[in-house]
Amino acid sequence: MSILGWFAKRDRIVSRKKAGGQSRLDIPSDLWVKCFSCDATLYLKELEHNHKVCNECQYHFRLSPEERLAYFFDSESFVEHYDDIKPTDFLNFTDTHSYESRIVASQKKTQRADAAVVGTAKIEGLSVNVGLMDFAFMGGSMGCVVGEKIALITEMAIENKHPLVVFTSSGGARMQEGIMSLMQMAKTSGALAKLSEACIPYICVLCDPTTGGTSASFGMLGDVTLAEPGALISFAGPRVIEQTIRQKLPPGFQRAEFLLENGMVDRVVHRKEMRSTVAGLVRVLGGGQ
Amino acid sequence: MSEHRPKPMAFEAPIADLEEKIESLKALSEQGEMNLTDEIANIESRAHELKKDIYSNLSPADIIQIARHPDRPNSLFLANTIFDQFLELHGDRLYKDDPSIVSGVATMGKQRLVFIGHQKGSNTKENLYRNFGMPHPEGYRKALRMMRLADKFSLPIVSFIDTPGAYPGLEAEQRGQAEAIATNLKYMVTVSVPIVSFVIGEGGSGGALGIGVANRLYMLQHAVYSVISPEGCASILFKDASKAPFAAENLKITAKDIVELGIADGILDEPLGGAHYDPEAMAQTIKSTIERDLNTLGKQSPESLKTERYTKFRQFGAFE
Numbered sequence: 001m002s003i004l005g006w007f008a009k010r011d012r013i014v015s016r017k018k019a020g021g022q023s024r025l026d027i028p029s030d031l032w033v034k035c036f037s038c039d040a041t042l043y044l045k046e047l048e049h050n051h052k053v054c055n056e057c058q059y060h061f062r063l064s065p066e067e068r069l070a071y072f073f074d075s076e077s078f079v080e081h082y083d084d085i086k087p088t089d090f091l092n093f094t095d096t097h098s099y100e101s102r103i104v105a106s107q108k109k110t111q112r113a114d115a116a117v118v119g120t121a122k123i124e125g126l127s128v129n130v131g132l133m134d135f136a137f138m139g140g141s142m143g144c145v146v147g148e149k150i151a152l153i154t155e156m157a158i159e160n161k162h163p164l165v166v167f168t169s170s171g172g173a174r175m176q177e178g179i180m181s182l183m184q185m186a187k188t189s190g191a192l193a194k195l196s197e198a199c200i201p202y203i204c205v206l207c208d209p210t211t212g213g214t215s216a217s218f219g220m221l222g223d224v225t226l227a228e229p230g231a232l233i234s235f236a237g238p239r240v241i242e243q244t245i246r247q248k249l250p251p252g253f254q255r256a257e258f259l260l261e262n263g264m265v266d267r268v269v270h271r272k273e274m275r276s277t278v279a280g281l282v283r284v285l286g287g288g289q
Numbered sequence: 290m291s292e293h294r295p296k297p298m299a300f301e302a303p304i305a306d307l308e309e310k311i312e313s314l315k316a317l318s319e320q321g322e323m324n325l326t327d328e329i330a331n332i333e334s335r336a337h338e339l340k341k342d343i344y345s346n347l348s349p350a351d352i353i354q355i356a357r358h359p360d361r362p363n364s365l366f367l368a369n370t371i372f373d374q375f376l377e378l379h380g381d382r383l384y385k386d387d388p389s390i391v392s393g394v395a396t397m398g399k400q401r402l403v404f405i406g407h408q409k410g411s412n413t414k415e416n417l418y419r420n421f422g423m424p425h426p427e428g429y430r431k432a433l434r435m436m437r438l439a440d441k442f443s444l445p446i447v448s449f450i451d452t453p454g455a456y457p458g459l460e461a462e463q464r465g466q467a468e469a470i471a472t473n474l475k476y477m478v479t480v481s482v483p484i485v486s487f488v489i490g491e492g493g494s495g496g497a498l499g500i501g502v503a504n505r506l507y508m509l510q511h512a513v514y515s516v517i518s519p520e521g522c523a524s525i526l527f528k529d530a531s532k533a534p535f536a537a538e539n540l541k542i543t544a545k546d547i548v549e550l551g552i553a554d555g556i557l558d559e560p561l562g563g564a565h566y567d568p569e570a571m572a573q574t575i576k577s578t579i580e581r582d583l584n585t586l587g588k589q590s591p592e593s594l595k596t597e598r599y600t601k602f603r604q605f606g607a608f609e
Contacts, residue, residue, distance in 0.1 A: 085608050085609070086608060086609040087608055087609075088607055088608055088609050090607040091539065091540075091541055093539050093540075094539060095522075095526035095527055095536070095539070096526065096527060144605075144606035144607050144608045145606075145608050147605075147606055148606050148608060151603065173494075173495075173516050173517070175516060175517055175522050175525070175526060175540070177516075177607070178515070178516055178539075178540045178541050178542070178550075179514055179515060179516055179540075179541065179542070179546075179547060179550060179552055180550060180552075180605060180606060180607060181516050182494060182495070182498055182515075182516040183498075183552060183602060183605035183606070184605070184606065185471075185474055185495060185498060186474050186477075186478070186498060186502045186602045186605075187602050187603055187605055187606070189471060189474035189475040189478065189502075190474075190475070190478035190502075190599050190602050190603060191603070192475055193475045193476070193478040193479045193599075194478075194599070196475070197479070212495070213494075213495055213516075215467035215471070216455075216466070216467040216470040216471050216474075216495045216499075217470075217471050217474055217495075218471070219467065219471070220465070220467045220468040220471040220472070221471050221472070221475055233467075234462055234467065235455065235457070235461070235462060235466035235467040235470070235495070236455075236457030236458075236461075236462065236466070240457045240521075241457050241458060241459060241462065244456075244457050244458055245458055245459055249459065253459070253462075254462060262463050262464070262465070263465075264465050264468060
């Protein structure tokens with residue numbers, strides 16, 4: 001079932017519940033969840049134990065930065081940096097809501113200042129610098145804060161000689177920060193150019209979804225580029241392309257496996273293999289001691 | 290250039306009306322029925338005032354129309370007019386030649402340089418061939434090849450930005466549009482030669498930046514530069530493409546905005562009404578800017594050019 005199909009179904013269930021009728025599964029929703037992909041009913045505790053991968057169809061649910069840290073990095077090893085950088089509505093941008101109110105709502109929802117979390121951590125005992133994106137914060141969009149944090153953690157990697165590991169999940173540049181968001185693409189790419197010159201490895205893991213300005217900058221600049229199974233990875237989103245070419249896209253188009261087939265990523269890595277794969281790469285490429 | 294009269298845009302209607310009146314008065318006058326010289330001169334001066342007034346109070350949505358005008362001088366016209374010799378060089382050596390980007394080596398007096406520009410067409414047939422100035426990955430990879438050539442032979446790079454955006458199509462995705470742009474952004478930061486860029490029409494998002502990480506960036510007076518097209522922004526945020534003019538205001542995309550935000554280093558004035566009213570004059574203005582800047586930048590060491598460019602992009606951002 002497609003994600004849209006899933007939403008439609010969920011809405012039907014919710015409206016039945018509201019109408020006082022019995023839902024198909026009369027169980028507390030905080031104990032069980034339905035797989036977005038195969039519709040299987042999954043016990044939440046077991047799903048979490050499984051790194052939020054459906055054990056029926058291997059669908060990878062989206063993760064928060066905290067979940068990624070818990071699943072892939074050594075426990076208690078993460079030290080957050082630059083968490084005091086906050087976004088500002090410097091263009092006084094308004095669409096259906098003001099940008100300012102969108103910032104406040106997202107901060108309340110995610111309990112963080114913006115869509116990126118950066119810091120230092122260990123993975124299988126190896127020291128690395130880490131960047132993580134939170135899709136729940138305005139679609140993980142890259143504005144000035146995200147750009148600045150990625151640039152800072154990259155520059156820190158040049159200083160502390162730790163390999164850089166970034167997990168992306170982002171719809172692209174943040175429209176509400178206009179042209180300044182676009183400039184973050186050049187800024188982050190520039191910092192990575194310096195990291196390259198210093199011969200420090202950069203491993204980028206593309207997670208669902210990674211599109212637009214994020215894929216067209218630090219997303220696609222890894223010395224090694226990994227992707228999570230099924231992740232949507234693209235420059236232009238599927239809807240825009242369908243409007244351009246006026247035909248339906250083939251199934252699996254722009255998914256991680258499609259990029260692997262077209263030579264755009266090095267490996268598609270299942271979550272249970274992620275920690276050992278990243279650590280293995282760090283061990284071979286060097287640094288992190 | 291009275292013979293060259295482009296089709297008027299909506300906001301030019303009052304001017305077109307006056308000009309029509311002038312024409313008919315002139316016709317009357319020529320028939321010798323009465324002497325209308327004074328009246329004609331009077332209306333002509335009113336028309337000129339009106340033009341100045343209209344063109345200095347354009348909304349972002351009006352400016353976009355000028356930036357996208359089919360008669361607006363494009364990269365090839367400007368390159369052939371500005372440079373004494375322009376030798377176009379083709380192909381990315383990986384897949385094919387992309388006609389949406391033109392590039393090559395050029396001379397301008399004693400100055401030798403590498404030129405890269407987005408290429409739009411001036412009619413439907415040309416536009417189909419040029420894909421409306423929307424490059425595929427091979428366009429960006431051709432540009433990368435040219436930048437490497439420039440770096441190797443210590444030739445400065447001049448680029449003209451004029452694209453609605455990188456092409457959002459099936460094959461472009463398959464061949465790695467995102468990777469091609471990202472690689473250019475990264476490479477341009479490391480280049481040891483001067484890079485001078487001009488947004489000559491539309492600066493559409495990553496597709497524009499992919500040849501625009503420059504030491505100096507100029508906006509032509511009626512050019513625009515934006516993270517997303519106002520139409521795209523409106524259809525995503527408002528779910529209504531007709532809100533594009535409002536989105537255009539909010540996105541801050543005009544030459545004035547881009548300079549105020551510190552992204553561009555200056556605005557090049559256009560002939561009254563837009564570059565398409567006098568393309569030769571526009572070319573001359575761009576040429577003097579290239580000469581001046583390459584002269585200044587040419588005196589800097591390769592290391593300082595790199596550092597200056599890195600620092601410029603590194604400091605972009607507004608946060609608390």
